[in-house]
Amino acid sequence: MKNTVLKSFVLLGIIALSGCKESKPERAIVGKTKKEVVSFSPKLTGRILKIYVEEGQTVKAGDTLAILDVPEVSAKIAQAKGATSAAKAQVQMAKNGATADQLRQLKAKQKGLQEQFQYAQKSFNRAKNMYHDSLLSPQNYDEYFAKYQGAKAQLDAVNAELHDVEAGTRFEKIEMAQGQENQAMGALQEANVAYSERYVIATNDMEIETIALNKGELATAGYPLFTGYIPATSYFRFTIPESKIAKYQKGMSVKMLVNYSNKEFSGKIVAIKQLAKYADITTAFPDYEPEEAIYEIKVVPENQNVAKDILVNSNVTLK
Known part of the structure; x- marks a missing residue:
């Protein structure tokens, strides 16, 4: 009987203590101020x-x-300027062709080789007649013939060279020189851009x-x-557990309080996204169960002028 009464008192004490226990207050959602x-x-x-x-x-x-x-860029500019000047000179030389002195030299060379050819031709004609009359050995005949052929080849070569010069520079050579000039000018432009x-x-x-x-x-x-x-780009990040995310919707207007200045202002939720487990939690002292998903809401102030002076990374309470 005595034990039964004692157990009853203990049970009543536990019930009384349970009733006196205060419920755990819900923590405020605190986020961070950010700027782009x-x-x-x-x-x-x-x-x-x-x-x-x-x-x-x-x-x-x-x-x-x-x-x-x-300093390396200045050196590249000097090199590019020199290459450009040289390439421009090559283009001009290709367009102008041979000079008057070069033409005179070629014509003089042509005249001299023409006289040599005429002399070799006459000598060969005489040698041919003598060979037919058996007055010249085959060896000597071949020597005269070789000299004649050599003089003729030299005269043909100088005639072709003179004709090429008089006809002007080939179009392909002018294009090649123009391409080298464009390449040099591109290198100079690149160096100037790098210098800027x-x-x-x-x-x-x-x-x-x-x-x-x-x-x-x-x-x-x-x-x-x-x-x-970037000025006027203030926004706020709050971490919300799955059990409380239903209270917030994209486009919803919310009230916020700057903790260090007790300044209140309003904002709008512009984004809600789930955070990975390894992501940084922006809310101080998060209160959620381990199995819950975690979401981040992004809030932008309705008036950027009001929020522009809020310190970055300062705490802001979501009301």
């Missing part, structure tokens, strides 16, 4: 001569951010956050030298 990030990198490798901006400064599209020293790339120019407006290198350091091609945020 942009980076500017040089297209060439060079040493930084001067940096024209500072961290925290707002720049406009077209502003010069830095200038690099690229020593200026690092902002392609759009940006709030500079980070300058990676200092004056005198070597900036490699493609290395992000300037990193910052």
